[in-house]
Amino acid sequence: MIRKAFVMQVNPDAHKEYAHRHNPIWPELEAVLKDHGAHRYAIYLDRERSLLFATVEIDSEERWNAVATTDVCQRWWKHMRDVMPSNPDNSPVSTGLEEVFYLD
DSSP states (O other), rough: EEEEEEEOOOOGGHHHHHHHHHHOHHHHHHHHHHTTTTEEEEEETTTTTTTTEEEEEOOOOHHHHHHGGGGHHHHHHHHHHHTTOOOTOBBEEEEEOOOOOOOO
């Protein structure tokens, strides 16, 4: 199992809408994530800085990266682009984090 963590941002006026759109996520998006080996995926909001901190466990980088090529992921990104900074392909602007400590 590979542990990943990354940060994104949400627009300061969109905290509530961001949470609303994720509770629940689309069933077809949940299925794609699980089918591609994602487990224990969580996103946390730092309201003060409008930062999102995400953690996920994946089976492989290849399968995780393949999620981005799915139609449902492309539609999700388009659905979310008005509430968070996005790249030209509509993917959220994100920065991967380096793990420096883990306690099992």
